[in-house]
Amino acid sequence: MTNSAPATNGEKASPLNPDQSMAALAADLHSNPVFTRANVFTALFAGASYTLSGVLVAILLFLLWHGGRGLSLDFIFSRASPTSDVAAYGTAGVFDMLYGTICLVALMILAVMPVGIITGVYLCEYTDPKSTLARITRSAVNNLAGVPSIIFGMFGLGFFIYFLGGSIDSYLLGSAAPVFKKPSLLWAALTLAVLTLPVVIVSTEQALRAVPRAFRDAALGLGATKAQTLVKVVLPQAAPGIITGGILAVSRGAGEVAPIMLTGATIFSPTLPGSLTDKFMELSYHIYIMCTQPAHVEAGRAQLYSTVVVLLFLTFFLNVAAIVVRAWARRFMRRMSANI
Amino acid sequence: MNPTLTASAGVIAPLSPADLEKELQSALYEQRTSMVEFLIERGMFCVSMTVVATILLIFLFVTKEAVPVIFGRTDTARSGIVMNPAELGRMSSKQVGEFLGQSPSVVENLPANTLAELVLERNKELAKESNPDAKLNTTTWSMMTLPFQWSGDSAPTYKWQPVGNIEKYNFIPLLWGSFKVTLIALLVATPISLMSAIYVSQLATERMRELIKPSIELLAGVPSVVLGFLALMVLAPGLKEILGTHSMLNSFVAGLVLALAVIPIIFTIAEDSLSAVPQTHRDAALAMGAGRWDAAIRVVLPAAAPGVCAAVVLGFGRAIGETMVVVMASGNAADLSWSIFDSVRTVTAAIAAELPESATGSAHYQVLFLIGSVLFLITFFTNVTAEYILQRLRESLEGATAAEDHGLMNEGAAASPAGASGGGYVNTVV
Numbered sequence: 074m075t076n077s078a079p080a081t082n083g084e085k086a087s088p089l090n091p092d093q094s095m096a097a098l099a100a101d102l103h104s105n106p107v108f109t110r111a112n113v114f115t116a117l118f119a120g121a122s123y124t125l126s127g128v129l130v131a132i133l134l135f136l137l138w139h140g141g142r143g144l145s146l147d148f149i150f151s152r153a154s155p156t157s158d159v160a161a162y163g164t165a166g167v168f169d170m171l172y173g174t175i176c177l178v179a180l181m182i183l184a185v186m187p188v189g190i191i192t193g194v195y196l197c198e199y200t201d202p203k204s205t206l207a208r209i210t211r212s213a214v215n216n217l218a219g220v221p222s223i224i225f226g227m228f229g230l231g232f233f234i235y236f237l238g239g240s241i242d243s244y245l246l247g248s249a250a251p252v253f254k255k256p257s258l259l260w261a262a263l264t265l266a267v268l269t270l271p272v273v274i275v276s277t278e279q280a281l282r283a284v285p286r287a288f289r290d291a292a293l294g295l296g297a298t299k300a301q302t303l304v305k306v307v308l309p310q311a312a313p314g315i316i317t318g319g320i321l322a323v324s325r326g327a328g329e330v331a332p333i334m335l336t337g338a339t340i341f342s343p344t345l346p347g348s349l350t351d352k353f354m355e356l357s358y359h360i361y362i363m364c365t366q367p368a369h370v371e372a373g374r375a376q377l378y379s380t381v382v383v384l385l386f387l388t389f390f391l392n393v394a395a396i397v398v399r400a401w402a403r404r405f406m407r408r409m410s411a412n413i
Numbered sequence: 414m415n416p417t418l419t420a421s422a423g424v425i426a427p428l429s430p431a432d433l434e435k436e437l438q439s440a441l442y443e444q445r446t447s448m449v450e451f452l453i454e455r456g457m458f459c460v461s462m463t464v465v466a467t468i469l470l471i472f473l474f475v476t477k478e479a480v481p482v483i484f485g486r487t488d489t490a491r492s493g494i495v496m497n498p499a500e501l502g503r504m505s506s507k508q509v510g511e512f513l514g515q516s517p518s519v520v521e522n523l524p525a526n527t528l529a530e531l532v533l534e535r536n537k538e539l540a541k542e543s544n545p546d547a548k549l550n551t552t553t554w555s556m557m558t559l560p561f562q563w564s565g566d567s568a569p570t571y572k573w574q575p576v577g578n579i580e581k582y583n584f585i586p587l588l589w590g591s592f593k594v595t596l597i598a599l600l601v602a603t604p605i606s607l608m609s610a611i612y613v614s615q616l617a618t619e620r621m622r623e624l625i626k627p628s629i630e631l632l633a634g635v636p637s638v639v640l641g642f643l644a645l646m647v648l649a650p651g652l653k654e655i656l657g658t659h660s661m662l663n664s665f666v667a668g669l670v671l672a673l674a675v676i677p678i679i680f681t682i683a684e685d686s687l688s689a690v691p692q693t694h695r696d697a698a699l700a701m702g703a704g705r706w707d708a709a710i711r712v713v714l715p716a717a718a719p720g721v722c723a724a725v726v727l728g729f730g731r732a733i734g735e736t737m738v739v740v741m742a743s744g745n746a747a748d749l750s751w752s753i754f755d756s757v758r759t760v761t762a763a764i765a766a767e768l769p770e771s772a773t774g775s776a777h778y779q780v781l782f783l784i785g786s787v788l789f790l791i792t793f794f795t796n797v798t799a800e801y802i803l804q805r806l807r808e809s810l811e812g813a814t815a816a817e818d819h820g821l822m823n824e825g826a827a828a829s830p831a832g833a834s835g836g837g838y839v840n841t842v843v
Contacts, residue, residue, distance in 0.1 A: 110706075111704050111705075111706030111707065112706075114706060114710075115612070115616050115705075115706055117608065118608040118609070118611055118612035118616060119612050119616070119617070119621075121604075121605045121608035121609050121612065122608070122609040122612045122613060122617070122625045122629070123625070124605070125605065125606070125609050125625075125628075125629045125632070125676060125680075126624070126625050126628040126629060128632070128673065129628050129629070129631060129632050129635075130628070132635065132643065135643075135647070136639070136643075187460075188460055188463055191456075191457050191460040191461065192457075192460060192461035192463070192464055194457065195454075195457040195458060195460070195461040196461065199454055199457060199458075209465060210461055210462075210464055210465060212797075212800060213464045213465040213467070213468050214464055215796060215800050216468055216793060216796045216797070216800075217464060217467060217468055219727065219730050219731070219734075219792055219793075219795070219796040220468075220471060220734070220789065220792060220793075221733075221734025221735070221736065221761060221788060221789075221792055222637075222734070222736055223734070223736040223761045223764050223765055223785070223788075224471065224475060224734070224785060224788065224789050224792075225471075226764075226765075226768075227474075227475050227478075227764065227768070227782060227785045228470070228471045228474055228475055230768075231474035231475060231477060231478050231782070232470060232471075232474040235773075236474065267467055270464065270467070271464075274464065290438075298447065298450055299450060300449070300450050300453050324634060327636075328636025328637070328638065328639070329636070330636075330637075330638045330736075330737050331736040331737060331761075331765055334765065334769060335768060335769060357636055357638045360638055360639070360642055361638050361641070361737060361740075361741065364642050364645055364646060364741070365645070365741060370646070374646075377642075377646075381639055381642055384636065384638075384639065385635075385636075385639065388634060388635075388636050388639075389631070389634045389635055389636075392631065392634035393631065393634070396627065396631075
């Protein structure tokens, strides 16, 4: 390009001179510039990804750093202090909240697993994925997963407490004082069960799809009926995946606040929940209440961070465990099907 | 297998291997209908219908509580008529309840003399009421959605003040707040999650992908109350120091943290649809001399564009329905303002903060259920739209893959669309 004379300057670029364009092309092919658009943007995109991963790690480390120090068996097993008693808050534990959360989640799992597994099995084994029925059901599952959690709370209030609870009270018990027609452990657990239903259904379906078809063929070929094949062959193979679904549901349910604040969680109760109709204290709701009360934040910042870490063990780390189990199960399945 | 196959075909009938396979499958899956099996199937059918029923029940029961307000049957106007405590016995508990602003069931449970005292109190309160606004019914549709000039104001305004002397139920500021926070969250979340999705699915090495992908998806495993906690305790004071904003909790803080809640869902769905683009598309671009970057941006991204749109749409649905982050970090002032550093109150925050304190069956309670149903409808249509887009994309990609399979017998392409399994994203929305 250096020898381009002023005469040829009149024309834009000089494609007419074959020697020059060939030379330029050769230079283009052999040069290896670092700051091409592609490289710059690739680096930018990589940076965005690293930032996001970094944010997660930073959040976890930050919380563990601040909350880990206050974590002890004593903290986990001592009783909570009344909300009004700010001074005692600094030495109070989380046992009531932990107990409430575990009761809540256990009831929720009892309710959600049967329904979720049966629906998943029906969707995967008994319907043609292209049929209208399967499409409607799957669409309902996806929609249910997208309903805001506060709407579940309103649904729990309107349906479970006022409608179901009210009906039980007036028709079955005939009592004037509300027994079931008030926020309680039972209704909160059922509300959460509805909320986590899609998680279980989708996990079950995915676990079933991962079972190699040859297993079913073999069982059917030996004369087993469809139900026998399902119970004796397919479900045991899919069990790890289904259990993962259960763990994911627990981790989702334990972290939700909006549904239970309307259907049964209470700020403070001096006794542990003894029956299904009692109100209960819950970890995530407790965190919400405490960090929106400046007096308590001042009294027990370390306490609050430790509570958050306890909650993270029930939600985030459980989630990680579930994903590890699922990855392991998937690899196991793949090896099985490769052997066949 | 082949020799026996050909031998049997030679003897019995000229069946091709494919036909034989089909025959074998249909023989295996042919149902010997026994009563028990049939009943099991019907039972499972009924159980699985609960999912469909639940969606309908949610809509039904959330809307049910708002029915009086929807049809204009709720009246908050105080006529100034004074109720005589002596005549209490002749009035229904519903009338008394409306007079006192309580639900009928509360009134029924009160002893007669307490009720009389309450009525006297209310009479005094009403006598003091000189505000002409007290005679207005604030729950009509026009009062709830259009600006109104309250006495003492200089111009018509939108006001949400459900507690106070005169309850004002204009929910436009709440919708405005929801959309404002959602928009901020999406503006932050969309570029960064799409960039990561493109990087992870197209440009990263296998090893990087296995590290980054789960860690972004795991962001969804952090409960929203913990995100709200971080916003309240760490981010908001920090940003106030740096930016010197007027209010510590504002829509910017809320939007920023909300973005963290939205990123996993946008990332997962966008990444899924990008990975579902058949490998042959990319191979063709690479063979024509495009670099990895150009192949990703000019070939794979346009092919997966509907999925990327669906990801953003679903992110919108998630952001507008998110509750705890906005309750804790948005400042909860129902103002209509353009500044992103002002406090806002969103629909979800209003429901979460006010519903536990509103009297069952009162006008406030009904209006909260009304905005709840509005929110449900918004997210419902968002979900349906996103699902429709994803469905179309899946079909078109399946078609493309099938066509290529036919022509090329490409095994790699046959394996790739597994990533776009229907509804797979549900579990990442933890």
